[in-house]
Amino acid sequence: MIVEYIRYRVPAEQAGAFEAAYARAAVPLAAAPQCVDYELSRCVDEPGVYVLRITWTSAEDHRDGFRRGEHFAAFFAEIKPYVERIEEMRHYERTAVAGSGSSVPTLYAWAGGAEALERLTDAFYAKVLADDLVGPLFAHMDAGHPRYVALWLGEVFGGPSAYSETRGGYRHMLAQHLGKAITEPQHRRWAALLMDAADDVGLPDDPEFRAAFASYIEWGTRLALGNSQPGAQPPPSAPMPHWGWGVAPPYVPGT
């Protein structure tokens, strides 16, 4: 993905017409498959100064796909009168420096931190071991397993990168699932027992937290299910997933 920034300086008296034109241009822009998202911001310190941010699937998709595609004509017709007001129009690559700031707590903090996640996994694996369907899969599990999974969850939910630093990160977790041939009923039972454990240990039960929590568990258990099948060839290394409050973008192979 690539971010395009377009800076405009329009005469203050044209600001209303400019915003209205962009509201109309946004319709074909949003319909273009190359456009991931967009946002027009107005400067509060200097009237008439605007920054338009558009995230494209790639710079090539923007140049060769959007500009030569079916939506460009309708988009350009709206914004053409303002082209001469552009002060900058360039593509920027994201860097590793990114974050959400501390005004929004991480899922890790909201859950109650390391202690709450350990309480969760202790209660969960007690249920797992007593369960006739999933219990046998864990018959030989390492005594530290509940704590390791708590570290994993903590890192995924925005806590310290303790699993990566002490347990080998994604590679090790993946290796633990390879060849386990988890069945669909086992996958469902695992997830259901985890939700039961979350209630038992009093994890926050507000809809937003539980929706985000369940969303990660749904995603993670489906990966575990697929990766555990005989002959599965998941990527041997991958970045640690980081889960937040929002929605997951669609998975695009190779990105």
Ligand code: HEM
């Ligand atoms: C969100 C979903 C899941 C997460 C986050 C997860 C996490 C993990 C982690 C971090 C480990 C390695 C622990 C270590 O460092 O030693 C592990 C191992 C394992 N997982 Fe999962 N897992 C998930 C889903 C599942 C499911 C659905 C099953 C089966 C129904 C499963 C079965 C196992 C087994 C059998 C092991 C090896 C345990 C042992 O023998 O020590 N996992 N899991």
